Amino acid sequence: MEAQDNIFARSEGDRWFERNRGALQTFNPADDMPLKLMEFYELRPRCALEIGAANGFRLAAIQRRFGARVVAVELSEEAVEDGKSRFPLVTFVRGTASSVPVQETFDIVIVNFVFHWIDRLNLLRTVAEIDRLLHDGGFLIIGDFYPSNYVQVPYHHLPTGSVQTYKQNYAEVFLSSGLYHPVCLMTAHHASKKPDAEVSEGERIGTWLLRKEIQSHYISSEINGNHG
Numbered sequence: 001m002e003a004q005d006n007i008f009a010r011s012e013g014d015r016w017f018e019r020n021r022g023a024l025q026t027f028n029p030a031d032d033m034p035l036k037l038m039e040f041y042e043l044r045p046r047c048a049l050e051i052g053a054a055n056g057f058r059l060a061a062i063q064r065r066f067g068a069r070v071v072a073v074e075l076s077e078e079a080v081e082d083g084k085s086r087f088p089l090v091t092f093v094r095g096t097a098s099s100v101p102v103q104e105t106f107d108i109v110i111v112n113f114v115f116h117w118i119d120r121l122n123l124l125r126t127v128a129e130i131d132r133l134l135h136d137g138g139f140l141i142i143g144d145f146y147p148s149n150y151v152q153v154p155y156h157h158l159p160t161g162s163v164q165t166y167k168q169n170y171a172e173v174f175l176s177s178g179l180y181h182p183v184c185l186m187t188a189h190h191a192s193k194k195p196d197a198e199v200s201e202g203e204r205i206g207t208w209l210l211r212k213e214i215q216s217h218y219i220s221s222e223i224n225g226n227h228g
Contacts, residue, residue, distance in 0.1 A: 004119040004163050005075075005096050012158065013076035017054060019157075021082070024054060029061040031193060033186055033207040034110050034141045038062075041183065041209065045107035049073065049133055051097045052114035055083035056090035063089050068107075073100050098122035098129055105135035112143035112207075115170040117155075117163070127173050136214045140180065142170050146187060146206030171208040181217065183209040 008016075029035050035058065037043075045068045050059050053072035063070045071091045074080050080092045095101045097111070097118055109130055118126055134140055145151075145167035155163035174180040189196040190203045 002162070003121060004117060005098065005122055007158070007163055008117065009075045009096060012163070013074075014078045015157070017076045017079040017082070020054070024057050027057045027061075029058075029065075032058060032061075033143055033188065033193065033205075034058065034112055035061060037141060037184060037186060037207060037209045038108070043108065043139060045139075047071075047104070047106045048108040048110065049102065049106040050110040050112070051100065051130070052111065053079075053083075053090075053092075055079045056087045056092065057083075058110065058112070059090050060087040063087075071102060071106070073097070073102070096122075098125040100129050100133060102133065104133075106133055106138060107135070108139050108141065109134045110141045110143075112141070115142065115144050116165045116167050118166075120166065123173075131174075131179075131212075134212050136212060138212050139183070140174065140210045140212060141207065142174075142210070143207040144170055144205065145190070146204045147201050169206070171206075171210060174210055178217075179214055180210045180212055183211050185209075 044066055047069040048059060048062050049071045051073045053059055053074050056072040059070035059072050062068055071093060072083060073093050073095050075094065075096060077094065080094055083090060083092055093101055097114055111130060130140065146169060147167050151167040153165045153167065155165050175182060186207045188194055188205055189199045190205045
């Protein structure tokens, strides 16, 4: 079976952008969960990268607000072309989440509603790529569905069953390494994107703010480390 990432690269990425082009034109930064977290914690990035950035609408808002260097990684050729014409201060790179053709590291990496589409064969490779792109002390923002369990659902725009969506707590993958630490989790209703204390599990989304700390959190010990 063809990898899901290839399906999005070949066709579905462009189709998604065409379906959502109008909604992206009415983007309101004040309602955006990743930007709300940045504002609440007074994050002022000098450089930011977003994976699955569409036409760069969110990064354009970050650039305007902070004057940061912003890099958009996106599969859809149509989204990239649209973004280049609309947001000339955003740097665009075509690539997958599991293979990002960028070498520098960033203060903030944003991955908003991307993980649930990633082929399971490439999930840990994607995690490694994100980690590579975020420098020590930087912040990772993850937005996605937030069920209590691991949920697999057929992607309804491709009824052949060739693509599945995978809903789970993706922040756990980073936190379990011990190299990322939770700063905040905001939950909301998927449709309205507004906080809702009674939202059902199927409609609950989460946006996590994590901080990467490679060594500063380790506790020194007097115990001899020679176990040979």
